Amino acid sequence: MLKSTLTKSVFLFLVICLAAACKKEETLVPVLETKTFSNLYAPQTGGQGQPVGGDFIKFSFLHGTTVTDDSWDVAFRGATILVNGGTLIGIADEPIRTGIGAISIVTNSLDAVKEVPESSTFKQDGANTYAIPTGSDNGWYNYNSTTNLITPLAGKVFVVKTHDGKYAKFEIISYYKDAPTSPDATSLSRYYTFRYVYQPDGTAF
Structure with a gap:
């Protein structure tokens, strides 16, 4: 018993x-971690009146690095950024969109963006249309024609619906190698440094 x-x-x-x-x-x-990716080199051919070309450099927020397969979320070439969602824009050498990605541009600091925005604010690439608009003061940067320098716009956060429906947010810190505080004519361009947070499960950051 x-x-x-x-x-x-x-x-x-x-x-x-x-x-x-x-x-x-x-x-x-x-626990979500804010990470910094430094010196993503995104060269291009042409420019200054010549046709622009060259491969886009693809980045995966899940893997936290550049990739060459279809798991990419955003892709960089020169000052142009693409998302893995939508359809072809119609520019040279752009990658095929195989995902369901989209981008919402939020005016705030990275740390202050705590929730994924409304779905209606998200945009995809399409014919002659960029989810992140190109040109000075239109999307992520200002171009100074006097100094020939590109400066990230303050307070621009890009909330990304990733290629497979997860979420991330990022802000661009610098367009120059090693992210100099005050870039000048000697600074090497097309080297992105950005901060990001990847959310694998949910809509809160």
Whole structure:
């Protein structure tokens, strides 16, 4: 009788512990980390009146690095940024869109963007249309024709619906190698440094 009672007690204890462990596991919230990616080199050919070309450099927020397959979320060439969603724009050497990605541009600081915006604010690439508009003061940068320098627009955060329907947010820190505080004519351009947060499960940052 005593042995039976002890067996039942041990069994009940194990059940309670297992239930508590499962509940604890269910309530765990993944910690989101703000990361910096430095010196993503995005060269182009042509420009200054000549046809622009060259491969786009693809980046995956899941992997946290550049990729060459279809798992990319955004892609860079010169000052142009594409998203892996929508259709072809109609420019030379652009990658085929294989994902469901889109971008919403938010005016705020990266840390202050806590939630994914309304779905109606998200844009995809399309014929002659960029999710992140090109040109000075239109999308992510200002171009100074006197100094010939590109400066990221302050307070521009890009919330990305990734190629597979997850979310990320990023802000561009610099367009020059090693992100100099005050770039000049000697600074090497087309080297992106940006901060980002990847959200693998949910819509909160």
